[in-house]
Amino acid sequence: MPRLALSLDFFSQIAKLQGSVRQGVQAAWAKFDRLTLDELFKDPGLKLESLKNARDPRIRTIRIDRGIRGVVLAPDSGDTFVLLRVLPHDKAIDWAVKRKATVNAVTGAVELRDITTLEALTPAYETLAPAPEQRLFAQHSDSDLNALGIDTTTLRQARVLSDAEQLEVFAPSFPEDQREVLEYLAMGFTVEDVWRDVVAPRLSAAATPARPVDTDDFDTAIRRTGTRVALVTGPEELRDILEQPFAAWRIFLHPAQRKVAYRPSYSGPAQVTGGPGTGKTVVALHRVRHLLGGLREGDRILLTTFTNALVGSLRSGIEALVDDPSLRERVDIMTVDAFARKVVDQAPDVTPRSLLTYNQQAANRWNAAAEAVGLPGAGAFLAQEYKHVVLAQDLTSLREYEAAPRPGRGSRVTPGIKPLVWQAVEHFTAGLKRDGVVTYLQLAAEAARRLDGTEQQLDGTGQQLDGTGQRLDGAERRPYRHIVVDEAQDLHPAQWRLLRAAVPEGPDDLFIAGDPHQRIYDSKVSLKALGIKVSGRSTKMRRNYRSTQQILRWSAALLAGRPIAELEDENRTDSLLGYRSALHGHRPHVYAAADERDEFEAAVAQIQSWTALGVLPEEIGISTRFHKTCEALIEHLTAAGIASVPLTSKATRPKPGVRVGTMHAFKGLEFRCVAVLGVHDEALPLDSAITPAAMDSVQHAADLLAERCLLFVACTRARDGLHVSWHGRPSPFLTDAGVGVE
Numbered sequence: 190m191p192r193l194a195l196s197l198d199f200f201s202q203i204a205k206l207q208g209s210v211r212q213g214v215q216a217a218w219a220k221f222d223r224l225t226l227d228e229l230f231k232d233p234g235l236k237l238e239s240l241k242n243a244r245d246p247r248i249r250t251i252r253i254d255r256g257i258r259g260v261v262l263a264p265d266s267g268d269t270f271v272l273l274r275v276l277p278h279d280k281a282i283d284w285a286v287k288r289k290a291t292v293n294a295v296t297g298a299v300e301l302r303d304i305t306t307l308e309a310l311t312p313a314y315e316t317l318a319p320a321p322e323q324r325l326f327a328q329h330s331d332s333d334l335n336a337l338g339i340d341t342t343t344l345r346q347a348r349v350l351s352d353a354e355q356l357e358v359f360a361p362s363f364p365e366d367q368r369e370v371l372e373y374l375a376m377g378f379t380v381e382d383v384w385r386d387v388v389a390p391r392l393s394a395a396a397t398p399a400r401p402v403d404t405d406d407f408d409t410a411i412r413r414t415g416t417r418v419a420l421v422t423g424p425e426e427l428r429d430i431l432e433q434p435f436a437a438w439r440i441f442l443h444p445a446q447r448k449v450a451y452r453p454s455y456s457g458p459a460q461v462t463g464g465p466g467t468g469k470t471v472v473a474l475h476r477v478r479h480l481l482g483g484l485r486e487g488d489r490i491l492l493t494t495f496t497n498a499l500v501g502s503l504r505s506g507i508e509a510l511v512d513d514p515s516l517r518e519r520v521d522i523m524t525v526d527a528f529a530r531k532v533v534d535q536a537p538d539v540t541p542r543s544l545l546t547y548n549q550q551a552a553n554r555w556n557a558a559a560e561a562v563g564l565p566g567a568g569a570f571l572a573q574e575y576k577h578v579v580l581a582q583d584l585t586s587l588r589e590y591e592a593a594p595r596p597g598r599g600s601r602v603t604p605g606i607k608p609l610v611w612q613a614v615e616h617f618t619a620g621l622k623r624d625g626v627v628t629y630l631q632l633a634a635e636a637a638r639r640l641d642g643t644e645q646q647l648d649g650t651g652q653q654l655d656g657t658g659q660r661l662d663g664a665e666r667r668p669y670r671h672i673v674v675d676e677a678q679d680l681h682p683a684q685w686r687l688l689r690a691a692v693p694e695g696p697d698d699l700f701i702a703g704d705p706h707q708r709i710y711d712s713k714v715s716l717k718a719l720g721i722k723v724s725g726r727s728t729k730m731r732r733n734y735r736s737t738q739q740i741l742r743w744s745a746a747l748l749a750g751r752p753i754a755e756l757e758d759e760n761r762t763d764s765l766l767g768y769r770s771a772l773h774g775h776r777p778h779v780y781a782a783a784d785e786r787d788e789f790e791a792a793v794a795q796i797q798s799w800t801a802l803g804v805l806p807e808e809i810g811i812s813t814r815f816h817k818t819c820e821a822l823i824e825h826l827t828a829a830g831i832a833s834v835p836l837t838s839k840a841t842r843p844k845p846g847v848r849v850g851t852m853h854a855f856k857g858l859e860f861r862c863v864a865v866l867g868v869h870d871e872a873l874p875l876d877s878a879i880t881p882a883a884m885d886s887v888q889h890a891a892d893l894l895a896e897r898c899l900l901f902v903a904c905t906r907a908r909d910g911l912h913v914s915w916h917g918r919p920s921p922f923l924t925d926a927g928v929g930v931e
């Protein structure tokens with residue numbers, strides 16, 4: 190029975206297809222499903238035509254709609270056809286005649302190359318090429334390259350290249366699997382690295398890794414190209430696909446992503462890291478789906494993250510990925526703060542308390558505590574000491590505090606001062622208790638103790654009772670079988686202790702997704718120091734699926750040369766080496782405005798030019814450092830007739846209008862186009878967010894870095910378009926990076 194499979198390339202086009210074209214795809218798909226091979230080739234409506242001058246007779250076109258054709262790969266044997274592209278008639282023909290399909294001799298997958306362009310480029314570059322030993326792949330032997338799947342034709346073409354820039358020119362035309370191998374080698378990875386990280390995952394992703402690969406057997410190869418070809422099971426699935434244009438991630442995981450998400454089991458905590466947009470959230474969602482398949486009676490999964498806005502996107506991700514509502518019901522999706530609150534609220538002996546969420550109120554209390562113990566002016570220092578030493582290590586007495594190390598603190602506390610610090614801590618905590626108030630971090634610390642059974646107020650024995658007065662042992666107190674954490678880089682040690690306490694130690698207990706380059710709060714974490722060991726179970730993603738290479742390169746310059754501590758071990762640094770995107774577009778637009786009004790007007794003009802290109806208002810995100818600038822901007826947009834929606838946790842997604850929010854609120858989200866406003870020297874870095882160097886030089890440096898990362902996070906939310914502006918003097922982060930500031 191013939192069938193029409195869909196290629197990843199076609200998926201990336203769906204969002205831009207008109208309704209009638211999508212219907213045409215459905216009708217064509219139905220014909221493949223209904224007719225015999227013979228009938229298909231003869232069908233007058235479908236016109237499954239071979240093309241004159243085609244470089245590959247297997248590449249044909251079909252009629253989709255008036256003036257619109259689909260390009261398909263029609264194998265010589267077998268009956269699975271692949272829809273590669275849908276384009277206006279002439280463009281479709283032009284695209285199709287230049288392409289050639291081949292089977293990769295190592296990965297066994299079908300690849301497509303623009304053979305015409307490659308053949309035109311190669312002699313031109315050959316004449317310019319330096320001596321062979323100075324060329325890009327000179328250090329790699331033919332046999333090494335062959336072993337990584339580079340075929341003779343690609344080898345000849347790759348051998349003329351002299352640098353990575355030239356590779357960028359050839360790359361879009363190279364066959365997909367081979368292109369990735371060459372890109373990794375060009376970035377300096379060894380043949381062994383490339384085999385392990387690029388080729389081997391493709392082998393394990395293939396459905397039937399038969400050896401040796403028969404490069405003439407397209408039918409088998411198509412079925413083994415699951416990372417780029419989707420076999421649609423029925424009309425409902427097809428409708429679903431066409432209605433969710435940005436949901437390619439549900440079906441096409443990159444082999445490196447699939448390997449991590451669907452590994453049958455990890456012997457303990459596992460971690461996935463990688464720069465913005467590398468699909469960490471996608472991998473976390475797929476991991477949840479995988480874990481759901483192995484749950485035992487009564488087991489539950491916690492999928493957790495940092496902010497409410499992210500909880501919303503995780504929830505819609507699980508809805509898109511897990512069809513069965515009874516399985517979805519077994520996943521709790523909430524912030525770590527909400528989880529802490531739930532654990533504490535469920536305890537039998539708690540008195541209700543309100544949450545201290547305003548930093549200013551906490552600062553006032555610390556100032557009062559400092560005065561009370563005779564350390565006037567030390568309020569800010571005490572607040573940090575409490576957060577980074579006392580709460581981080583769950584210290585409960587002066588004795589413990591005196592003995593505790595103070596990693597990551599750049600200020601000295603002499604032994605004579607420690608009792609005063611401790612008195613201030615007691616003053617602060619007693620004050621909160623008296624007023625019936627608690628902070629979120631205190632709540633997390635308390636919730637962790639309750640799950641661990643070490644909270645003293647329980648029943649005097651440290652053991653928790655269930656509703657019937659029975660004592661609960663450790664395993665019964667832990668409510669989850671698996672915990673999956675997204676945006677892990679900003680969690681505080683108290684929150685990690687809570688998560689650790691909520692799941693019994695064992696295989697697949699914790700799955701952690703995070704990026705230390707996006708750390709924008711001042712939590713300092715070393716998973717190793719917390720006893721969460723991920724070494725040997727940690728994978729780094731390097732391919733960005735969100736932003737264009739132009740946006741990535743521009744944004745990555747903001748962090749260039751700044752060492753960033755790993756999440757796993759703060760004594761080691763992470764890097765964005767090899768971080769790249771296959772998408773291409775315009776360079777970010779940078780604008781130095783005369784004043785705020787001029788800046789807002791430039792934003793209005795930018796929004797109008799984006800919408801004129803067909804971008805929907807809700808696909809545009811505008812961020813600034815301050816709430817008050819967001820409010821002023823919203824007023825300005827309203828006066829200019831542009832609808833906007835503040836990006837708060839309560840904003841409902843479907844409401845039309847551009848999204849406006851602070852840079853912090855942008856964390857973890859993405860938009861087709863992004864404008865980042867007010868990037869001036871008084872906003873980034875923001876003085877009040879930076880600990881004075883005289884108070885603590887280590888914290889000072891960490892705060893400055895977090896501000897830099899904040900700008901990086903805001904800019905990397907953009908898929909296709911990025912606009913950055915300021916008035917007054919530009920932020921030194923821009924001048925340091927030399928990005929668009931003359």
Ligand SMILES: Nc1ncnc2c1ncn2[C@@H]1O[C@H](COP(=O)(O)OP(=O)(O)OP(=O)(O)O)[C@@H](O)[C@H]1O
Binds near residue numbers: 464466
């Ligand atoms: N294999 C894939 N195929 C197609 N699209 C993908 C794939 N993986 C991820 N994406 C898309 O790339 C974008 C970024 O993915 P995701 O949000 O998971 O990245 P992230 O690493 O969590 O990003 P950040 O750290 O910046 O929040 C999303 O639009 C996602 O749908």
